[in-house]
Amino acid sequence: MNLYRSARAVAGASGDDAIDWASAAEAAKAATDPGSIALEAGEQEAYARDVRDAREGIRTVSGLEFDVPDTVEIQNRHHWIDANVATFERVMGTLEDHAPPGAFPGVARTINTGTMTVLLAFLGRNVLGQYDPLLLAETPDDDHALYFVRPNILKAADALAVDSDRFRRWIAFHEVTHAAEFGAAPWLSEHLERRMEDGIAKLSEGSFDRQAFRELDAAMTVVEGYAELLMDHAFDGEYADLRRKLDERRQGRGPLQRLFRRLLGLGLKRRQYERGKDFFETIVDARDLETASLVWEGPEYLPSHEELDAPGVWLRRVER
Template sequence: MQVIDWDLAVATGVRLVRPGPQVSREEARQAVAELRRLSRDAEEHVRDFTRIDSAPPEPATIVDRPGWIRANVDGFRTVLEPLTQRMSTTMPAIISTVGSRITGIEVGAVLAFLASRVLGQYELFLPPDPSGATPVGRLTLVAPNIVHAERELGVNPRDFRLWVCLHEETHRVQFTGVPWLREYVRSQVTEFLLASEMSLTTLLERLRAASDAVAGAFRGGDVNLLEAIQTPEQKAVLDRVTAVMTLVEGHGDYVMDAVGPSVIPSVAEIRAKFQRRREGGSWMDQLIRRLLGIELKMKQYAEGSRFVRTVVEEAGMDAFNRVWTSPETLPNREEIANPRAWMERVLGGGSAS
C-alpha cells in the first residue's frame, strides 16, 4: 500500500516544471563538459582550503530540470521509507489510496517549483545500487538553472560555474571526509519522521495548523508549513537538524567566498548580484518560499557562514575543524548565533592554528 504515489509525483513535476533557457545543442554540450571539469577543479581547491581529507571525487552528475525531479523523488522515497512503512500499516485503505494520489500531486508540484531554482546539490539519500551497496552520495548540478542564473545576473559564465561548484563540492568533502556525518543526519531525519503522530484526529489538527500557516504567510508571517505541522517531540529533533544543516550550508558559503578571490576573478561581483537575486522575486515567489521554508534556508547560509568565519578568524582553520570530531562537538542553534559560546565549550576558548 503506497502512502505517496511516487510515479504520479514524477509525472506531475515533469508536466508542471517550466522549460529551461533556450540553448543550442553545442552550447548545452559545452556547458555540461565545463561543469564536469570545473567540479573536479573545485575539489582540489576545497580540500586544500578546508584541510578535510575526503574521498576521491567522482564526476559530477549533470541533469536537466526533469532529471532533477526524478533524482529527488528517488531520494524522497529512500529517506521517507521508515515513515511510509509505518503509515501503510496504520492508515485505513481508502484514506491511503486517495491520500497517496493527493500527496503525489503535492510532492510533484513542490518539486516543479524547486526544479527551476536549484543550481546543484550533494544528494545524501540514494537508493542502493544493483549490487546492494549503499552509495555515499552524489554531486548533482542542474545545468539549465546554472545557465539561466548566469545569464540573468550578467556574470562571467566560467567564473559563476566554478563558484557554484565550490559550494557543492564543499558538501561532498564534508560528507565523505567526516565519516559519521551522513549517518548522523540520516538518523535525525528518521527520528523526526517517526515522531509523527498518526491518529486521524492529530492529522486533522495538523491540517488546520497548515491552513493557519498559509494564511499567516499571506499576511507576511515567517511560519512555514514544516514548523506548523510538527509535534513537540519533532521540534527538538528539528532544532538539531537545523543546527547541523546551518553549519554545513554556511560552511559551503564561507568556502566558496574564501577560495573565490584566488581562482575566480569576478567573485565579488557574483556574490553581490547573487545575494540580490536571493532576496528578490515576485510576491508570489516570496510567499511560496516562506511556506516551503526556503526563507529559513537563506538565513541558514548567512548565519552558518558567520559562525564559520568568526571561529576561523579567531581560532584558525584547524580549531574550527574540531567541529567535525563527533556529534557532541557540533554547535547547537544557540551556539550558531553565538560562536564564542561554542569555542568556549569545545575549544576551551580556542587558540589560533
C-alpha cells in the first residue's frame, strides 16, 4: 500500500466529468494490497470444477436453462478494482449525461474522485466473488463475467476458521445462481437498466423517483432471494455454519467497518437477501420450486414491493 501515492492521485483528478475514473482506480489500488494469485497445484482446476458442478447442480434442481459466462477470472484485489471501475463509470455516466455544462468544477471533482476511491478500495478488500451482468454495457452482446477474488476468499476462510476449499466452492455456487437467473430471464438486464436510468435521470433533475427505486429494490430482492433459495437446494455440502459465521463476522466488525457498510448500502443488500429468501421459502412451502421460478417468465411476474411481504397475494395473481 502507498497512501501518499493514493492521496496524490486523488489530488490530481482532472477532466470534465464528475469523477476522474483513471485517478480513482489508481488511488484505490495504491491504498489496497493486491494480494496474491500465485495458485497452488490444482487450484485453477478446482475453481473450474466448482463452477461446472455449480452449473450442473443448479440446472438439475431449478430446471432453468443457462450457461456460465465465457469470462471466468481468478483475480487479485487490483484486478477486481479495474474490472469494476468500468461498471461504476457506466452507471454514473447516466447521471453525468443529464448534468448541465460545467456542473463539476475542480473541487467537486476531487471530492467525488476521493469518495469513489474509498468505495472501490473498501469493496476491493471485501468482495469474495461476483457475477457481473455488465449492466448498461455499450454493446448488448458483451459477455457477462464471473470473478473470484482469491486473496479475499482465503482471508475470509481463515478468519472464519473454515476449510478454504469448501468455502470457495460455496462462493462459486452462489455466484453461478446469479448466472442462472440472468440466463433464464434475458429481459432481466434491460428491466434493471431501465429502473436505474429512470431513477438516476430524476435525481439529476433534483427530484426522487420513489417508484423507480422501489421497483429496482424489489427486483434486486428477488435476484438475491432466489439465489439463496437455489443455494439451499443445489449446494452439495453442509453450509449452515458458513452462513452463520459470515453473519456473525458482519455483525462483529468494528464501528468504522459498520459505518462503511451502512454508507455503501450493504445493510440494504443483506435485507434483500433475508426478505427475498423469506418470500421464496413461503412460496416453495405452499407450492414448489417450479412455482417460485415463475418470477423469470417476464417482468409482469416479478412480485411488487408490497407482494414481497405478502407472498399469497403474488401467488393468487400469477396463478389466475
